[in-house]
Amino acid sequence: MATLNVIGFSYRFENFLGLQSAQGGLGEKATRNTNPEAGKEISKAEVYCPRINKAEGFSEVWEIVKDTVKDSLDEHRVSMMLFLDNLPLHLGAYHPLGTNNIVLNRTLVEIVEASTKSKQLVNAFVYSMLVHEYLHALGHVPEAEVRSLVYKISRECFGEDHIVTRLAEESPWALLKDIPLREIEAPSRAMEIVKDFEKPNQKYII
Secondary structure (H helix, E strand, O other): OOOOHHHOOOOOOOOOHHHHOOOOHHHHHHHEEEEEOOEEEEEHHHHHHHHHHHHHHHHHHHHHHHHHHHHHOOOOOOEEEEEOOOOOOOEEEEEOOOEEEEEEEEHHHHHHHOOOOHHHHHHHHHHHHHHHHHHOOOOOOOHHHHHHHHHHHHHHHHHOOOOOHHHHHHHHHHHHHOOOHHHHOOOOOOEEOOOOOOOOOOOOOO
């Protein structure tokens, strides 16, 4: 299992909320719709779970963020930009009101990446952070409202048993609760922009 030696700390990452049993599943009770070509109903989970499980990098996860919000709330916004910065470890991400920007905590993403071999888990963590800030960018300001909407979107689009929904219910911080974040010191690095953010070809490593 991966260790967090990339930033000078070693930590063995355990499964979160039965991840192994849920990795291949599509979740339950996801909203269903009709596939006009096949003439049969398919669930939203059958659309979005394979996408989040296989997504490569920030841009592909971002496309899923936008699609799920559009599917669930019928709200959409374009021309967003993503910045990576070494924020305090108690802050996952933020959206400066009145801008098109989202700033994501680079160190937290690196902690998750270094602590698990599961692409699904890394993608779910990034999705949870980005969808929260995207809702702020769409005009949903109160934190309680945004947390409720993140859970609603996640459950409708991934099913209640998928790791994305579990993170929405427990909060992404539940994933990090056993990691002694105060003992981790990230190297000082400048803020950087994720190039071609709204194109599905940007890897996590820039």
